[in-house]
Amino acid sequence: LRLNSNIMMENQTSTYEFLLLAFSSHQELLFPLFLALYLAALLGNLLILVAVGSDPRLHSPMYVFLVNLSLADLCFTSATMPRLLYALLTGDQTITHSACLSQVFFFLMAGNVDSYVLAAMAWDRYVAICKPLHYATVVTLPRCVVLLGAVWVGTALHSLLHTALLARLTFCNNHALPYFFCGLHPLLHLACSDTSLNYMMVIVEGGLVIIGPALCIMASYVFTGTAVCQVRAPGGFRKAFSTCGSHLTVVILFYGTV
Numbered sequence: 001l002r003l004n005s006n007i008m009m010e011n012q013t014s015t016y017e018f019l020l021l022a023f024s025s026h027q028e029l030l031f032p033l034f035l036a037l038y039l040a041a042l043l044g045n046l047l048i049l050v051a052v053g054s055d056p057r058l059h060s061p062m063y064v065f066l067v068n069l070s071l072a073d074l075c076f077t078s079a080t081m082p083r084l085l086y087a088l089l090t091g092d093q094t095i096t097h098s099a100c101l102s103q104v105f106f107f108l109m110a111g112n113v114d115s116y117v118l119a120a121m122a123w124d125r126y127v128a129i130c131k132p133l134h135y136a137t138v139v140t141l142p143r144c145v146v147l148l149g150a151v152w153v154g155t156a157l158h159s160l161l162h163t164a165l166l167a168r169l170t171f172c173n174n175h176a177l178p179y180f181f182c183g184l185h186p187l188l189h190l191a192c193s194d195t196s197l198n199y200m201m202v203i204v205e206g207g208l209v210i211i212g213p214a215l216c217i218m219a220s221y222v223f224t225g226t227a228v229c230q231v232r233a234p235g236g237f238r239k240a241f242s243t244c245g246s247h248l249t250v251v252i253l254f255y256g257t258v
Contacts, residue, residue, distance in 0.1 A: 016171070017094040020087060022180040031088040038081040045070040061144040062124055068148050069117045069250075076110035079103055080181035087180070100182035101163050108184065109159040112209055116151040118251055119213035120144070122220040125244045130227045158209050165201060169193045217251055 023030050048070045052058045080103060087093050095103075127138050162184055172192035179186055184202070188195050224244065 016175060017096050018100050018182065019176045020083075020093050020095055020180055020182075021176055021178050023084070023088060024093065027088045027091065031085065034081065034088065035085055038077060038085065041073065041077045041081075045074050059141070061139045061141055062121075064141065064144050064148065065117055065121045065124060068151075069114065069121070072110050072113040072117060075106055076114060079106035079110060084180045095182065100187070101167055103182040104166060104184055104187070105159045105163040107181065108162060109155045112155040112158060113151060114254060115210065115213040116155065117148070118247070118254060119216040119220075120147055120151070121247050122217040122251070125247055126220040126224050128243060129224050155209075158205070161205070162198070162201065165198045169195065169198070214255065221248070 049067060052063045052067050083095060083099070083103070124139055127135050131138065166184065166187060169188075169191040170193045171187075171190050174190055177183075177186050177190070188198055188202075191198075221244075
C-alpha cells in the first residue's frame with residue numbers, strides 16, 4: 001500500500017500544474033511594456049555578441065568575459081520572460097511541473113554565471129590596475145577560457161543539484177505562486193513533504209556559491225581602491241575610474257536588487 005501510494009504521489013507530482021498569479025490584472029497594458037523591455041535586453045546582448053565576434057581586435061580576455069556576461073544575461077531573461085509574455089497575451093497563468101523545474105534550473109544557473117563572471121571581471125580589473133606590467137602574462141586568453149568553462153560547468157552542477165532535490169518533493173493542494181516565474185524558495189514553501197535536505201543545501205552549498213563571488217568582488221575593489229589612493233601621478237584616479245567604472249556600475253545594479 002505504501003509503494004502504491006508513493007507511485008500515485010509521483011504520478012500526481014509529474015502531471016499537475018502551478019499557477020503564476022503575478023501581473024494577473026492590467027495584462028493588456030503590461031504586455032507591450034514587458035515585450036519592449038525583453039526585446040531591448042535581447043537586442044543589447046546580441047549586439048555585444050556580434051560586435052565581439054566580428055572584430056578580431058576584440059578577441060581579448062576582457063571582451064571574452066563580456067561575451068559570457070551577455071550569454072548569461074540572455075539565458076537569465078529568457079528563462080522567465082517568454083512565459084510571462086505568453087501569460088500576459090493569452091491569460092493562461094498555468095505552468096507544468098516540468099516547465100517549472102526547467103525555469104528553476106536555468107534561472108539559478110544564469111544568475112550564478114552572472115555573479116561569477118562579474119567576479120572574474122573584477123579580478124581582471126584588479127590585475128590591470130594593481131599589476132599592469134604583469135597583466136599580459138597573468139590574464140591570458142587560455143586561462144580565461146578554462147576559468148569560464150569551470151564557471152559554466154560548476155554553476156550547471158549547482159543548479160542541477162537543487163533542481164533534482166526539488167523534483168523529489170511532493171506538493172499538496174495549494175499550487176498558486178504569487179510570482180511570475182517558478183523560484184526555488186517559493187516552491188519549497190508549497191511542498192508538503194520533508195524539505196529539510198533542500199534547506200540545508202541552500203544554506204550550506206548555496207550560501208558558498210552566492211557569497212563566494214561577492215566576497216571576491218569586494219576584496220578586489222578594496223585592493224584596487226588602496227592602490228589608487230597611493231597613486232601620485234595626475235589623472236590616476238580618473239584613469240582607474242574609466243577602467244572600473246562600468247564594471248562597478250553593473251555590480252551595483254546586479255547586487256543592489258537583492
